[in-house]
Amino acid sequence: MFSYIVKRLLGMIPTLLLVSVVVFLFVHMLPGDPARLAAGQDADQQTVELMRHELGLDLPMPRQFVRYFQHMMQGDLGTSLRSKRPVTTEIADRFMPTLLLTLTSMVWAVVFGMVIGIVSAVWRNKWPDRLGMTLAVSGISFPAFALGMMLMQVFSVGLGWLPTVGASSWKHYILPSITLGAAVAAVMARFTRASFVEVIQEDFVRTARAKGLSERVVVIKHTLRNAMIPVITMMGLQFGFLLGGSIVVETVFSWPGLGRLLVDAVTQRDYPVIQGLVLLFSFEFIAINLAVDVLYGVINPSIRYK
Known part of the structure; x- marks a missing residue:
C-alpha cells in the first residue's frame, strides 16, 4: 500500500x-x-x-x-493584479468558506442520497422506488441557480427564517448547501440504487437470505460493503466537483469562497489568480482520486495494490 x-x-x-x-x-x-x-x-x-x-x-x-x-x-503563485496581494494569500482567505460549504453539502447529500438509493433498491419497482427516483430526477433536472433563487424567495424573503448573504453563522450554510448538494444527492441516489440492485442479485446474497438472516443484516452486512466501491468512486468525483465547481452557487448567494474569487478574477482579467485557482482545482481532483483508491482497500480487504 x-x-x-x-x-x-x-x-x-x-x-x-x-x-x-x-x-x-x-x-x-x-x-x-x-x-x-x-x-x-x-x-x-x-x-x-x-x-x-x-x-x-x-x-x-x-x-x-x-x-x-x-x-x-517555490510556492509563489504570483501577485494579484487587482488587490496587489500574493495569490496564495488570496486563495487561503477564500479556501475555508468553500471547503466548509462543500463538506456540509457533501455530508447531507451522501446521507440522503444513499438512503434513498438503498430504499429504492430494496423496494425495487414499488412506490418507494418510484418516489425516490422521481426525487432524484427532479434534483438532477432543476438548475442550481433556479433552486437557489427559489429557496431565497421562500425562506428568506417570504418567511424571513434564513439569511442569504455571508458566511458568519451556521444559518448561512443551510440554503447554499441545499442548493449545492441537491444535484449530488440525486446522482448518489441513482448510482447507489444501481449498485445495490446489481449486488443484491448475487449468489452470496441469496445464500444469506436462505440461511434465515433478517433483511437488515443482509442489506447492511452483506450487500452494503460490496456495493460501496463504485459508490465511493462517485463520491470522490462529486466531492471534487463540489469543491471546484461551486461557482454558480457562490455567485447566487454572494458566498466569499473560491468560486466567487474565480469569477471576479476572470471578469477583471486577474491572470495570476486564475492560474493559481485552476492549478489548485487540478491538484484537488488528483488528491481526491488517490484518496478514493486508498479507500478501496479499506472497504474491501481483498483488493491488493501492486
Whole structure:
C-alpha cells in the first residue's frame, strides 16, 4: 500500500506539469492586456511598459513559463493584479468558506442520497422506488441557480427564517448547501440504487437470505460493503466537483469562497489568480482520486495494490 501511494504521488508531478503548461497557455490566450490592467486604464504608455517589464511580460513566452514554473515550485503563485496581494494569500482567505460549504453539502447529500438509493433498491419497482427516483430526477433536472433563487424567495424573503448573504453563522450554510448538494444527492441516489440492485442479485446474497438472516443484516452486512466501491468512486468525483465547481452557487448567494474569487478574477482579467485557482482545482481532483483508491482497500480487504 505504501509503495502504491508513493508511486501515485510521484505520478502527480508530470500531471501537474502538463496542467501548468495548459493553464499558462490558456491564460495568455485570453483577451486583454494584463500590464494595462495592472497599471490602470488612465496610465500612459510608458507606465504600461514599465509594468509589463515588472511582470515579465516583455520576455519570450518560453522564458515566461520557465520563470512562472520556478516560482510555482517555490510556492509563489504570483501577485494579484487587482488587490496587489500574493495569490496564495488570496486563495487561503477564500479556501475555508468553500471547503466548509462543500463538506456540509457533501455530508447531507451522501446521507440522503444513499438512503434513498438503498430504499429504492430494496423496494425495487414499488412506490418507494418510484418516489425516490422521481426525487432524484427532479434534483438532477432543476438548475442550481433556479433552486437557489427559489429557496431565497421562500425562506428568506417570504418567511424571513434564513439569511442569504455571508458566511458568519451556521444559518448561512443551510440554503447554499441545499442548493449545492441537491444535484449530488440525486446522482448518489441513482448510482447507489444501481449498485445495490446489481449486488443484491448475487449468489452470496441469496445464500444469506436462505440461511434465515433478517433483511437488515443482509442489506447492511452483506450487500452494503460490496456495493460501496463504485459508490465511493462517485463520491470522490462529486466531492471534487463540489469543491471546484461551486461557482454558480457562490455567485447566487454572494458566498466569499473560491468560486466567487474565480469569477471576479476572470471578469477583471486577474491572470495570476486564475492560474493559481485552476492549478489548485487540478491538484484537488488528483488528491481526491488517490484518496478514493486508498479507500478501496479499506472497504474491501481483498483488493491488493501492486
